[in-house]
Amino acid sequence: xxxxxxxxLGMDREEISALVIEAGQPGYRAKQIMDAVYRQRVExxxxxxxxxxxFREKLAASGVAxxxxxxxxxxxxxxxxxxxxxRFGDGQSVESVWMPxxxxxxxxxxxxxxxxxxxxxxxxxGAKAPVNFFAIGGAAGSRALSKQSxxxxxxxxxxxxxxxxxxxxxxxxxxxxALLGVKRNLTxxxxxxxxxxxxxxxxxxxxxxxxxxxxxGMGEPFLNYENFIKAxxxxxxxxxxxxxxxxxxxxxxxxxxxxxxxxxxxxxxxISLNASNDALRTRVMPxxxxxxLEMLMAAAREFPLRTREWITFEYVLLGGVNDDPxxxxxxxxxxxxxxxxxxxxxxNPGPGIDFVTPDAERVAAFQEILRGAGxxxxxxxPRGRDxxxxxxxLKRTVEDATLPELxxxxxxxxxxx
Ligand code: SAH
Numbered sequence: 001x002x003x004x005x006x007x008x009l010g011m012d013r014e015e016i017s018a019l020v021i022e023a024g025q026p027g028y029r030a031k032q033i034m035d036a037v038y039r040q041r042v043e044x045x046x047x048x049x050x051x052x053x054x055f056r057e058k059l060a061a062s063g064v065a066x067x068x069x070x071x072x073x074x075x076x077x078x079x080x081x082x083x084x085x086x087r088f089g090d091g092q093s094v095e096s097v098w099m100p101x102x103x104x105x106x107x108x109x110x111x112x113x114x115x116x117x118x119x120x121x122x123x124x125x126g127a128k129a130p131v132n133f134f135a136i137g138g139a140a141g142s143r144a145l146s147k148q149s150x151x152x153x154x155x156x157x158x159x160x161x162x163x164x165x166x167x168x169x170x171x172x173x174x175x176x177x178a179l180l181g182v183k184r185n186l187t188x189x190x191x192x193x194x195x196x197x198x199x200x201x202x203x204x205x206x207x208x209x210x211x212x213x214x215x216x217g218m219g220e221p222f223l224n225y226e227n228f229i230k231a232x233x234x235x236x237x238x239x240x241x242x243x244x245x246x247x248x249x250x251x252x253x254x255x256x257x258x259x260x261x262x263x264x265x266x267x268x269x270x271i272s273l274n275a276s277n278d279a280l281r282t283r284v285m286p287x288x289x290x291x292x293l294e295m296l297m298a299a300a301r302e303f304p305l306r307t308r309e310w311i312t313f314e315y316v317l318l319g320g321v322n323d324d325p326x327x328x329x330x331x332x333x334x335x336x337x338x339x340x341x342x343x344x345x346x347x348n349p350g351p352g353i354d355f356v357t358p359d360a361e362r363v364a365a366f367q368e369i370l371r372g373a374g375x376x377x378x379x380x381x382p383r384g385r386d387x388x389x390x391x392x393x394l395k396r397t398v399e400d401a402t403l404p405e406l407x408x409x410x411x412x413x414x415x416x417x
Contacts, residue, residue, distance in 0.1 A: 007067020007089075008037045009196070010189020012234060023058055038238030039205075041196040042066055069193030071201055081384030083394075086197060088190050092183060094163035094218050095394040096194040098202055099383050101157050158204070159212040162194045163394070164228050165219025170251045172274070173284045174316055175392040176350040177218045185224040191231035195239060206240045213241055215248040215267065218394045222248075222256035233265050243267060249314060254291040257299040270312040270343075271300060275322050276330030284318065297334055311340040316392070317366060318347050319358035328366045332373035341376040348382055348390040 008016065017030040029051065036048040044066055045056045072093065073085040082098040167180035195213065199205060213235065215221045221228040228248065235241045246267035250257060260266060275281035281288040288296075300311055313335065317323040331342070344367055347357045363379055370377035382390045 006063045007065055007187075007189045008033060009066055009068040009193050010187050010230075010234070012230070013237070019059070019064065023055060025055055029055070034238055037066060038192070038196070038234065039240065041200045043068070067189050067193070069190060069197045071197050074201075075387040075389070077384035077387045077389060079383060081387070081389050083384055083387050083389035084194075084198060084201070086194050088186075088193075092166045094166055094186065094194070095389075096163060096198055096217055097161040097384060097389045097394075098198050099159040099161065157210045157212055158202070159214060160195055160198050161214045161217050162191060163217035163219050164191060164215055164221040164224050168219050169223060170220045171286050172251060172272075172392075173286075174274075174318060174347055174353055174355050176353065176388075176395045177392065179352055180218075180395060182219070182223075185227055186219070188227045188230035188234060191227060192234045192239065195235060195241075199239075207242065211241055211245065213246040213267070215246070216270070216391065220251055220253065222250045222253035222260070225256050225259065229263060229266070232267055236265055247312065249312075251285060251287050252291050252296045253287075254295045254299045257296075257303065261302075261304045268309060268312070269303060270314055271296065272316070273313040273331070273334075273342075274316050276327040276334065280322055280327075284322065293334070300340075301338060305339055309339075311338065313340055313342045314345060315342055316345045316347055317358045317363055319356035319362070321355060323358045323362050323366055325365060325369055328369035329373075332370055332375055335375055336373070341378065342370055343378050343380050345380045345391055346382070348385055348393050350388070350393055350395075
């Protein structure tokens with residue numbers, strides 16, 4: 001039997017209750033185990049001090065372990081972002097990213113899940129708002145940001161970005177993870193385990209600390225649907241992260257978008273649009289051959305949104321490829337009438353990626369066209385580009401020997417005082 005199946009991490013209340021009953025223990029032990037695993041985030045049975053020693057030994061003897069994920073390496077960016085290499089029992093690893101607050105209220109920086117407090121109201125009046133560009137870098141800036149990140153650990157709106165698969169099968173032409181191919185799906189325990197490991201390392205705890213979560217790391221969550229859904233439930237019921245603080249991003253696996261709409265507990269939905277017409281989208285995201293823009297947009301239009309919920313569309317801007325004003329007008333047309341917002345992401349570069357990052361004026365012009373059409377549009381500040389932690393740069397540190405040093409491109413002008 002696969003030893004990962006015996007991990008407490010990844011089991012829900014019912015599964016843990018079954019273990020407890022099987023061992024002839026009183027029912028309340030299930031809550032003690034749930035608390036220990038998901039709230040205290042223990043790493044071994046010995047640490048579950050609320051359980052009698054004999055029960056712990058019995059669990060261990062029957063092959064039960066806490067399981068989960070171990071942080072193997074950590075890389076900290078000048079902007080305070082931390083990229084974690086996280087390893088599992090079978091030696092496979094993924095990356096998870098911690099993005100501390102540090103921007104004074106920018107929406108669309110990866111904190112989509114928490115924008116109800118600062119987002120859409122701002123977004124609708126967005127045409128008047130200052131453009132969301134930020135400069136990162138310089139030793140002084142780095143010190144200031146890391147101080148700020150420590151402070152915000154307890155008070156801010158930090159975001160954890162987690163992976164759903166080892167590698168990815170979707171083959172988006174601008175994404176480094178695609179170059180790995182897909183090695184395997186993560187279990188629900190491994191998905192939740194990333195969150196537990198990062199929370200523990202950062203010394204923060206939801207719901208007291210406001211933590212947003214995005215399923216936007218390595219992998220396509222909707223191609224590991226069951227485990228992703230189970231993990232979402234455990235994150236809500238076990239770890240204590242509210243549904244509205246979680247966002248899942250999909251490359252557009254249409255049947256799963258429809259299933260997702262039926263879930264009783266679910267994160268918010270983000271869709272990687274990335275192109276304004278079928279020919280272009282098929283070129284940059286071959287998945288579009290199977291699920292065309294028409295199918296994707298139909299699923300988006302029929303998606304049962306909750307009160308005050310909206311769909312986020314991500315649009316990676318590839319210089320000279322999909323960043324023309326005409327593309328922006330096509331996007332506005334595609335999204336007309338949809339309760340949505342757009343996050344524009346200027347390409348994060350990487351070796352083997354044959355696209356260029358557009359310049360800031362072009363990004364701003366694209367944003368303005370969308371806003372002019374009444375669509376809330378934000379420019380995402382790149383996070384942790386210098387340590388390959390930004391969108392589309394996750395490739396697993398073990399292979400870092402092959403990654404050239406990456407200066408933060410200075411496409412972002414200093415914020416206006
Ligand atoms: N598989 C999911 C989630 C992971 S990708 C999906 O495709 O949505 C998370 C986001 O990063 C997606 O919107 C993707 O389009 C974007 N992305 C991928 N590579 C990128 C790159 N090189 N630069 C900027 N964004 C990128």
